[in-house]
Amino acid sequence: MTHSFGYSISQSRETNWDKLDHRFADKLLDLEPSVRLCVGCGSCTGTCTAAPRSGFDIRKVHTRFRRGEAGAFVAELEKCMFCGKCSMVCPRGVNIRNVMDLMKKLIEA
C-alpha cells in the first residue's frame, strides 16, 4: 500500500555537462558552424515575431540545445514562424533561421 504525503522529490534543474548527450549539439555545430559565434546578446529574441505572444525565446532555446538539452523543448520549436528576422539582426552573422530549421530536423530525425 502506498501513501501520498503531498510532496515528492523534485527533479534536478541543474545542467550536468558530464551526463548530457551532446550528439545533437555537435551535429548542429557541424552543419551550421556560425552558431559558435553567438555572444548571447538577445537581438534575435528581441526582434522575434513569435516571442511577444508565445514566450518563444530563440536565444535561450538554441543555447540550451547547444548545452545538450535537445529533447527538452520540442513544443517550443513549433512556435517559430520562420520569418527570418532573427538572422537579419544578428550582429555576429549567425544564420539563426537555419539553426531553427536544423534543430527541428535533428530532433525529428
Place this chain on the structure above:
Amino acid sequence: MTNKQTQFPIAVIGSGPAGLAAANTLLALGHQPVIFEKEKITGGKLSRWHQLFPGFISAAEIQEQLIGPLKKASVKISTETEVKTMKPDSGGLEIETASGEKIIAKGAVWASGYTEFDARRKEEYGYGLYKNVLTSADVEEMLAKDGKLPFDSADVKRIGILHCVGSRDEKVGNTYCSKVCCICAVKQAIEMKKLYPSAEVFNFYMDLRLFGKGYEELYREAQMDWQVNFIRGRVSELAEDQQGKIRMKTEDTLTGVPMKMTLDFVILMVGMEGKRFSFLSENKNTDGSDFISYPENFTGENQTALPNVMVAGACKGPSTIVDAMNDGKSAALALHQYLISQAEK
C-alpha cells in the same frame, strides 16, 4: 648603512616594458639612463611570458628588442637593487636603495610594475591545494620554459579557464577590472587547443572586455576556428575528486540554469594589484586600489608629487605591454621636457 654617493644623470626604476621603453627614449634624447631592477633578472613580468596577445609574438623577442639597444649603448642595469625612497635634493633627486646606498640623479622615471593577485586568496578555487589548478602566470612560465604543460594529452578531455580571479571582486578587495585577463584568456584558450586538440576548452566569464585592436577578432577566431566554448557565469567553487579531476560549479546565466562539469585542469586568470609609494603620491584612487595615483587630467598623466620623477606603466593601473611601453616613452619625454624647462631658468 653606507653613505656612498654616486652621481647619475637619470634613473629608471624597473626594467619591465615601461622602464625599458623609457630608457630607450631617454637614450634617444641624449641622456644616459641607469636602470634599477629589484629582481635578479631584467625584463620584469615580460621575462616570464611565452607569447603575447593578440598576435602570438614571442615575449623573448620583444624583450630583446627593448634590451638590445640599451646593451649596445652600455646602459647600466643594476639588478637586485630595490629603490626604497626618493626625496628632493639640491642636485635634483636623492634615491635611497634598500641596502642603504644613496644616489643623486637629475630625475627619474618610476616604472615598478604590478603584483599578480595571489590566487590562494580565492580559497574556493583551491589554488595551491589542488594539483590541477594553475594560474595564467604559471601557464605562461611553463610554456616559455618547456613549451608544454605537465598533463598527458591522453588524459585531458576538458579544460576550464576562469576569468576575473582577483578582479571585479569585492570579496578580495579589488573592485576594478584588470583589463588584460579577458584577452589573455582567449589567447591561452587557443594555446590549449593547439596543445590538446581533442580536448574541449571552456572559458567562464562575467563580461568579456576585449577592448584592444585585434582582440575582438581573436575572440571570433577562438570561437570559430578553435571551437572554444564561452560560458557566461562566474564559477562559484571548484572541488577536487579522488582522481585529482576538478568539479566545477557555476550558473550558466544564458540559460538561467545551475551547471556543473568535471574538468581535467583549470587555469585561473589572475588579475593585477598595485603598491602605494607615499613619496610619489599621497592621493587615493577612487576605485580603492593601491596602484600609484596620478593626475587624471589627460595631459599630465605621468606626473608625481616630485617634479622630476615621472611615473609609467602598470604601477599606475592594469595595463597591456604595448600601453606600458607607450607610457614609458611618454614619461621619458615628460621628464626630458621638465629638465629642459629647468635648464632654461
